[in-house]
Amino acid sequence: MNLDISSASLTRGITEKRKRRKVINTIEVVGMGIMIAGIILLFQPFGIQLFKWGFPFLLIGYTVYNVFAHIPR
Secondary structure, eight states: OHHHHHHHHHHHHHHHHHHHHHHHHHHHHHHHHHHHHHHHHHHOSSOHHHHHHHHHHHHHHHHHHHHHHTSOO
8 A cells, every 4th residue: 555655656756857847848948949039130131120139139048048957857
């Protein structure tokens, strides 16, 4: 009986860790996407307004990625 309870709680714990890791991985990918958008905005030749938004996008994307990449796995 105790073995079943501990197995269930262990399985639940592993499932919760996988869910948490999946969310963190998704946020890291979003951060990389924002960084790529910032780089594209910095190198586009169409308008100065888009260029002005390039560095903030790059900075926000880098910050998001850096924070979530340092969360222990």
